[in-house]
Amino acid sequence: MTGIELTSAAFGDHATIPRRYSGEGDDVSPPLTWSGVPDGTQELVLLCEDPDAPSGTFLHWLVTGIAPESSGVAEGVGPPGGREWPNGFGRVGWGGPMPPPGHGAHRYVFRLFAVSEPLPLHGRVSSDSVHRALEGRTLDDGTLVGTYQR
Numbered sequence: 001m002t003g004i005e006l007t008s009a010a011f012g013d014h015a016t017i018p019r020r021y022s023g024e025g026d027d028v029s030p031p032l033t034w035s036g037v038p039d040g041t042q043e044l045v046l047l048c049e050d051p052d053a054p055s056g057t058f059l060h061w062l063v064t065g066i067a068p069e070s071s072g073v074a075e076g077v078g079p080p081g082g083r084e085w086p087n088g089f090g091r092v093g094w095g096g097p098m099p100p101p102g103h104g105a106h107r108y109v110f111r112l113f114a115v116s117e118p119l120p121l122h123g124r125v126s127s128d129s130v131h132r133a134l135e136g137r138t139l140d141d142g143t144l145v146g147t148y149q150r
Contacts, residue, residue, distance in 0.1 A: 004036045004142030006112045010075070017108060017146035023098030024150065029061065032079075033072035034112050038140045041068040041114040045134070046079055049127050050099070052106040057127045059088040060095050060108060064119055085125055097148035105149040114139040 010030040011017050019025040037044065044066035050058040067081035078084045078093065087095035099106040119133040 003038065003140045004034055004112055004114060006032065006034045006110060006142035006144040008032050008110075008144060008146075011146050014145050014147065016105075017097055017148045022096040022148055025096065027094070027096040028076035029073070029078075029094035029096075030146075031073065031075040032110065032112075032144070034142060035071060036140070036142065037068055037114050040116060041139055042117050043115055044068055044070070044079070044082075045113040045115055045119060045130075046073075046082070046110070047113070047127075047130060048094075048108055048110045050097070050106050050108055052099070052103075053088075054100065054103070059125075059127045059130075060097070061087060061093070061110075062125060062130060064121060068114065085121070097146075099148060099150055101150045103149070105147045108146045108148060110144040110146070111141055113141045 008030050021030045046063040048061035062085040063079050063082040065083045066079040070080040073079040084093040089095040115137045
C-alpha cells in the first residue's frame with residue numbers, strides 16, 4: 001500500500017508544523033492535498049494522531065465519508081463530504097498540536113485511507129476503534145508526518 005500521496009503546502013514530511021495550526025496558535029486545520037486514490041474507493045478517511053502523547057496515542061482529527069473524487073482540503077475547513085468526529089480534546093473537528101511543555105518534539109501522523117465501504121463508527125470513537133474498523137476495509141493509504149514541540 002501507500003500509493004496515495006498526501007502532502008501539505010504548510011509543512012513538509014517530517015518537518016515542523018507551523019504554530020498557526022497548533023493549540024497555541026490559531027488552531028486551524030492545515031491544508032492538505034492528495035492523489036493516487038484507487039478505483040473502487042467508496043470513501044476516504046482522514047486521521048491525525050500523536051503516537052508520542054504521554055497517555056498513549058492521542059486523536060487530533062478524524063474525518064469519515066470524504067468524497068473519493070476529492071483531491072484535498074483547504075486550511076481551516078473540513079474535507080468535502082466528510083463527517084468530522086470528536087477529537088481527544090472532546091471537540092468536533094481539528095484539535096491542533098499541544099504537547100506538554102518540555103516533552104520534546106511529538107510526531108503528528110496524518111493518514112488518508114481509501115476504504116471499500118463506510119466505517120461502522122458510532123458514538124465516542126478512539127484511535128483504537130478507528131484502526132479496528134479500518135481492518136479489512138482499507139484499499140490503500142498515504143501518510144504525512146509533522147512535528148511540533150512546546
